[in-house]
Amino acid sequence: MNIHKICILGSGTLGSRVALQAAISGYQVSVYDIQEKALDFGFKTMKKILHQLEKGQLLKEPQEKILARIYFTTDPKKAIQDADFVNESVTEDVELKKKVWKQISEIAPEKTIFTTNTSYLLPSMFAEESGRPKKFCAFHFHDVFYSRVVDIMPNPETDPALIPILEQLGRSLNQVPVLVKKENPGYIFNTMLLALIGAAGKLLTGEVGSVEDIDRSWMVNFHMPMGPFGILDSIGLDTAWHVTKTRKDSASQAFAALLKEYLDAGKLGEKSGEGFYTYPNPAYKAADFIK
Numbered sequence: 001m002n003i004h005k006i007c008i009l010g011s012g013t014l015g016s017r018v019a020l021q022a023a024i025s026g027y028q029v030s031v032y033d034i035q036e037k038a039l040d041f042g043f044k045t046m047k048k049i050l051h052q053l054e055k056g057q058l059l060k061e062p063q064e065k066i067l068a069r070i071y072f073t074t075d076p077k078k079a080i081q082d083a084d085f086v087n088e089s090v091t092e093d094v095e096l097k098k099k100v101w102k103q104i105s106e107i108a109p110e111k112t113i114f115t116t117n118t119s120y121l122l123p124s125m126f127a128e129e130s131g132r133p134k135k136f137c138a139f140h141f142h143d144v145f146y147s148r149v150v151d152i153m154p155n156p157e158t159d160p161a162l163i164p165i166l167e168q169l170g171r172s173l174n175q176v177p178v179l180v181k182k183e184n185p186g187y188i189f190n191t192m193l194l195a196l197i198g199a200a201g202k203l204l205t206g207e208v209g210s211v212e213d214i215d216r217s218w219m220v221n222f223h224m225p226m227g228p229f230g231i232l233d234s235i236g237l238d239t240a241w242h243v244t245k246t247r248k249d250s251a252s253q254a255f256a257a258l259l260k261e262y263l264d265a266g267k268l269g270e271k272s273g274e275g276f277y278t279y280p281n282p283a284y285k286a287a288d289f290i291k
């Protein structure tokens with residue numbers, strides 16, 4: 001199948017990144033969100049990333065030409081019109097995603113492939129609402145530009161013929177596709193990441209170590225540019241809270257309660273300018289942080 005037009009649902013942290021990479025890769029892109037201010041956020045995020053890519057001489061075309069391929073709208077019908085492929089990046093909430101997929105199933109062309117970028121939910125949870133379970137699959141990015149794995153995770157009804165199409169699409173989006181052979185919350189990498197984040201949260205709420213020392217331990221021993229709390233800030237503490245609060249063990253519940261305090265104070269991580277660290281110059285990036 002030839003994919004020309006890609007529609008992105010949700011213009012937040014991930015939706016804006018996937019949309020930008022699709023435009024860089026030469027696709028026509030539409031970005032749909034319910035809020036104008038989310039579309040503004042998406043556009044600003046894209047400009048910021050383009051600026052960094054340009055500085056690193058990683059762009060083959062002028063920024064304006066890339067941005068001209070992206071159409072932002074709060075009208076779902078205009079967004080989905082003639083789309084060959086949809087990737088949904090709305091808030092990590094099962095009921096909301098069901099609602100969005102039902103709405104999209106009623107207005108999308110028959111040819112359109114449906115995919116979700118959910119982090120920890122399963123595609124089978126919304127396959128029925130999508131109205132086309134055979135053409136519905138998880139297609140899950142990480143941060144798109146720095147962490148470039150894309151997970152392909154079918155629901156039990158996904159047509160196997162879709163997998164090579166998605167693998168090829170993933171490569172065209174400068175990602176490394178991996179096939180998750182059966183539904184697993186967290187795919188492959190996030191299952192491992194959740195174990196790390198959960199352990200870091202437990203160390204913090206149990207007052208065993210500070211945010212900085214927990215991050216330092218990980219960064220120094222594994223030669224990593226950021227630790228678990230830097231990672232959480234880049235993911236967004238709201239997304240992290242949605243995931244953590246669904247876990248019933250007491251350590252996860254304690255960490256979810258701490259994350260909620262940050263959210264109530266308006267601290268969502270990098271996207272709001274403050275989370276465990278303050279941005280744009282978080283302490284963990286300073287040269288003396290790991291001295």
Ligand SMILES: NC(=O)c1ccc[n+]([C@@H]2O[C@H](COP(=O)([O-])OP(=O)(O)OC[C@H]3O[C@@H](n4cnc5c(N)ncnc54)[C@H](O)[C@@H]3O)[C@@H](O)[C@H]2O)c1
Nearest residue numbers: 010011012013014033034038089090091092118119141235
């Ligand atoms: N943040 C990450 O690092 C990351 C990585 C991979 C996957 N994801 C997944 O991507 C999805 C989005 O996460 P995010 O971090 O970008 O969240 P976000 O909060 O930054 O963005 C979510 C967007 O969805 C929009 N939205 C809410 N209801 C909507 C509706 N009915 N129709 C259209 N748009 C709607 C919101 O206005 C918001 O702009 C989640 O499922 C998350 O698990 C996130």
